[in-house]
Amino acid sequence: MQGVQLLLAISLFTLLFSFASASDPSPLQDFCVALKDAKNDDAVFVNGKFCKDPKLVTAQDFFFSGLNVPGNTTNQLGSKVTPVNVEQIPGLNTLGISLARIDYAPSGLNPPHTHPRATEILVLLQGTLSVGFVTSNPDHRLIAKVLYPGDVFVFPVGLIHFQFNIGKTNAVAFAGLSSQNPGVITIANAVFGSKPHFNPDVLSKAFQLDKNVVTRLQSRFG
């Protein structure tokens, strides 16, 4: 009996450990073009998407067009991210990589956010950006730099980072990300715009803010 329990404990540990792998799984075949709606889509869980029969795969499955078009930055932040991940290119499924174009109006901000599943490498093509990320507890060191065209900067996986256009012109950057589905957690929206809202007492204490300020922020972020 104890032997069985030990075996169970070991297999559970092995299982958990294999799920804790830090990046997208290495592909075990040439490719696995994602299928949106397999008939048994909701019956089985896979880490990624279902694969299209390789015989039916075409160049279109690995293709995206339009990243030359600037994103519309007419919004409160003055920035726009155009993602190109497995949702846009099904052929990226299981390949552990994706792309984004980011446009910034003057004073435009890509606000503090994290990618839970990807490191990001960003190249600035046009404009001037102030960028940075913050290291985890307990240091919270801000690692920051001003970027000019041709400059490249790395945001390590999971860390809070931002880009701010400090120039007088529009800015354009492209970013590579080490996941087919990097995920985005925008700090302000996640904290003050959760649905339903956090108990204001929680945020008041956590952020050392007056409760009125918290409820005002919560109504601003919906």
Ligand SMILES: *[C@@H]1O[C@H](CO)[C@@H](O)[C@H](O)[C@H]1NC(C)=O
């Ligand atoms: C950009 O977005 C704004 C606000 O949503 C909208 O009014 C405007 O028409 C858009 N511009 C273009 C070129 O799509």
